[in-house]
Amino acid sequence: MTQRERFDYWLRIGGAIAFVIVLVAIVDVASRGSFLEPSNIVRVLRQITYNCILGVGQTFVIITSGIDLSVGSLVALTGVVAALFANSVHLSGFPLIAATLIVALAVGCAAGWVNALPVVKLNLPPFITTLAMLEMAVGAAFILSHGRPVALQSADFQNTGIGSFLGGLTRALHLPNIPVPVVWMLAVIVIASVLLNRTRFGRYVFAIGGNEEAARLAGINVTRVKTAVYMISGACAAIVGFLYMALFSSGSPQTGTGDELLESIAAVVVGGTSLMGGRGSVVGTFFGALLIGVLYNAMNLLNVDSYLQKVLLGAVILLAVVLDELRKRYLTS
Amino acid sequence: MRGIGKSFPGVRALSDVSLTLNAGEVLVLVGENGAGKSTLMKILSGALPADEGEILVNGTPVRIGSPQEAQHLGIGMIYQEFTLVPQLNVPANISLGAEATHAGLIDSAAVNERARRVLDELGLELPFDVPVSRLSVGQQQLVEIAKALATSARIIVMDEPTAALSDREIERLFTIVRRLRANGAGIIYISHRMEELPQIADRVTVLRDGKVVETRAASDFPAAEIIAAMVGRRLTSHFPELPPVPADAPVRLEVRGLGREGIVSDVSFSVRAGEIVGLAGLIGAGRTEILRAIAGADAPIAGTILVDGRVLHPGRIGGAIDAGVAFITEDRKAQGLVLGMSVRENVTLAHLKEFVDRDQLVNVVRERGATARLIDELQIKTPGTEQLARNLSGGTQQKVVLAKWLLGDARVFLFDEPTRGIDVGAKSEIYKLMIDLIARGAAIVMVSSDLPELLGMSHRVLVVRDGRIAAEFSRAEATPNRVIAVATGAAAA
Known part of the structure; x- marks a missing residue:
């Protein structure tokens, strides 16, 4: 590390900590202490869970300099398919939950494979192919569900959707309940992080995003790696579809089709992943999602008008990427 | 250029570099990578500010703060890497940034006319109606040169223009360079290729470690001595001995x-x-x-x-x-x-x-x-x-x-x-x-x-x-x- 890079490293860490402390202090005082209550912190984590998981899948795609616009629709489709499946099989308990998850994952991965096919075979822009998938998936979700939420007949998913992780332990320690979906999110982050940073596959993802031709000439099977990143994104959408289905006890064709797509992309970008490819991290995406979640939460506690909230959120996203760009220029100047 | 100096963090890129370029002359600038050639030329073309020293054009001290100002002073730069827009055709590339307009709209007749004038001056013929991406690398290089000349540059800097050219294309480039020289332009030509020098150079300046080591008339500066000046030690031969292939090698x-x-x-x-x-x-x-x-x-x-x-x-x-x-x-x-x-x-x-x-x-x-x-x-x-x-x-x-x-x-x-x-x-x-x-x-x-x-x-x-x-x-x-x-x-x- 050069002196400049070392300075930059501490500036980033110090800056982030200072920013969080200032923000937290202001909001905590203004909200008379409710912001830092453990239950509020858990609330923030629960709120960011879904967009964060989508963002993790999206991170893989964006590092290869692609984009996946279909994730929100895939949440709807996988949720509906999972609910229909759960209602149609004679299983219960863990086998039911596992089989339903597998079905959701299969649908998500298949959609990701379809997203990737024209990209790797015909070199079409992923913006277009995943936009087409966005329309097809949400349409299919409405057709399959007849436009109505598919209510789950089994109550076995309740713990997955709204249960607490090691509830007995946290109660004994007077800690707030840790929602099960938050644990899913953390598991996804850990697995994805190891995959991206420690395996050959992860290295190839970065190499393709950095210089696809050099990667190909190094013998990397670019087609396979690119296909895999879209399947990972589809799988992450499927996990979110499954968790939402468990949360609402139904699979609805409208879940996931709101702000989810854009906020998951925002989390990735705020988290330092370059839309040009070749650079990024899963942990960054988590912090990106966390920053957005904390902002929303703080604005709610401070009773900021909900329309104004949108304006401020947009401004923060812009500020984050502008600062990151200025930092990069400083490093390379 | 007098007493030019430039430092980057931790590196002294140029120190006390002085350079004179006469009208109607080709000055070849040689030196190993990192010797400071590109930095010096970036200063001349306004892409980088100098820390010290001054630049005089036609005897007048000038301040070159940006590539635009360099252009106004008649300094044209032909970069090693192409700066063409692949989708645009030859005239559009030549006029890029200086398009003739008529009532706010691009006057394509004037743009074509200007391109034709520059190409005629160079004695070149290039197709006008196809995007430059369809031209060969050599032709693109020629468009690059035409683009620099369209600004009626009197001082022309060429950074390794022959790196991507075939021998025939190099011959053509040299013809152009000689023609420019005959018209009174001053040309600074950066090259790594020793064999080109006798064909093109009037004088040769050798840079080493950010300093001018030697400037001599090309006719009086054999390749072996140029290389020796560049590397600071005399190389006996360009190439190492090639061991023979064993007779029984599979x-x-x-x-x-x-x-x-x-x-x-x-x-x-x-x-x-x-x-x-x-x-x-x-x-x-x-x-x-x-x-x-x-x-x-x-x-x-x-x-x-x-x-x-x-x-x-x-x-x-x-x-x-x-x-x-x-x-x-x-x-x-x-x-x-x-x-x-x-x-x-x-x-x-x-x-x-x-x-x-x-x-x-x-x-x-x-x-x-x-x-x-x-x-x-x-x-x-x-x-x-x-x-x-x-x-x-x-x-x-x-x-x-x-x-x-x-x-x-x-x-x-x-x-x-x-x-x-x-x-x-x-x-x-x-x-x-x-x-x-x-x-x-x-x-x-x-x-x-x-x-x-x-x-x-x-x-x-x-x-x-x-x-x-x-x-x-x-x-x-x-x-x-x-x-x-x-x-x-x-x-x-």
Whole structure:
């Protein structure tokens, strides 16, 4: 590390900590202490869970300099398919939950494979192919569900959707309940992080995003790696579809089709992943999602008008990427 | 330019550099990479501010704060890398940024007229109605020159303009340079190619470590002395001694009837262990395509490729690598390296399999060890294994590409323009490395547009013309005149 890079490293860490402390202090005082209550912190984590998981899948795609616009629709489709499946099989308990998850994952991965096919075979822009998938998936979700939420007949998913992780332990320690979906999110982050940073596959993802031709000439099977990143994104959408289905006890064709797509992309970008490819991290995406979640939460506690909230959120996203760009220029100047 | 100085953090790039350019003269600027040539020219063209010193144009001190101001002063810069917009046609590129307008709309008649005027002045004919991306590299270079001249520049800087040109195109460029000189323009010409100097230079200035070492009239400055001034020590010979191929050396690479629709046809040759075969020819003759086909980078292809007697599956890069083929591409930035990755990540990229532990995770410690070993062996000038490839100089980047392929047990090396754009010192290190490789029993196929290099470093020379092998010369037979005659079609094989 050069002196400049070392300075930059501490500036980033110090800056982030200072920013969080200032923000937290202001909001905590203004909200008379409710912001830092453990239950509020858990609330923030629960709120960011879904967009964060989508963002993790999206991170893989964006590092290869692609984009996946279909994730929100895939949440709807996988949720509906999972609910229909759960209602149609004679299983219960863990086998039911596992089989339903597998079905959701299969649908998500298949959609990701379809997203990737024209990209790797015909070199079409992923913006277009995943936009087409966005329309097809949400349409299919409405057709399959007849436009109505598919209510789950089994109550076995309740713990997955709204249960607490090691509830007995946290109660004994007077800690707030840790929602099960938050644990899913953390598991996804850990697995994805190891995959991206420690395996050959992860290295190839970065190499393709950095210089696809050099990667190909190094013998990397670019087609396979690119296909895999879209399947990972589809799988992450499927996990979110499954968790939402468990949360609402139904699979609805409208879940996931709101702000989810854009906020998951925002989390990735705020988290330092370059839309040009070749650079990024899963942990960054988590912090990106966390920053957005904390902002929303703080604005709610401070009773900021909900329309104004949108304006401020947009401004923060812009500020984050502008600062990151200025930092990069400083490093390379 | 008087007493120019410039420092970057930790580096003194230029100190007390003074340079005079007369009207109607070609001043050739030579020096190793990092000698400060590009920095000096960036200062002249307004892309970088100088820390000290002054610049005088026609005797008047001037301040050049931006490329636009340089343009107004009549300073035109022709960059090594193209600055054309590929989708636009020739006139649009020539007028880019200075389009004639009529009522706020682009006046295309005037734009075309201006392009025609500039091209006439240069004695050039180029198609007007196709995007420049469809022109050959050589033609694009000419458009680049026309673009610089369209601003009626009187001081013209050319940064290695011949790096991407074939011999015929170079001849044409020289004609243009001589014409500009006759019209009273002053030209600063940066080059790495010694053999060009007598043809073009009036005076030669040698830069070393940010200082002017010597300026002399070209007629009074033999190539050996220029090189000695550049490197600061006298080189006895350009090229190391080439050991003879052992009589019983086995065939490593055999190519039979190789063809690719419209580009390569019926190419057959073999290379033995310990042998270097050079592919000569003009740009676009199909030399690179032959290497790409062997490396599995293109498909579909006709014919058979055998490495150590085993048939390669065409169009499979991974298969070729596993069989021991290493392809060192011509364009290291676009094809050889992932610039945003570290030296370590680049070096291990093609052989990452070997660094995966039983838990399926990549072992970074072993990667670092292997990379550090290669940094040592090749004397790669990098602060460490974690430095980003982006931050290294051209010659160092080329060594990183070589390290990548030395990591495996490759036995067939395909070098495409291995020394383009790198300095004399790094060049001779790469030559030495090639000798090491053949001493270890590797077979090498080399493509180079630098004819002395190709002849100096090959046991045999194959001349490629229109996608076919037009002639084969042994080392003794291969003279520049013969090779060029066949390559240009002036003589039959």
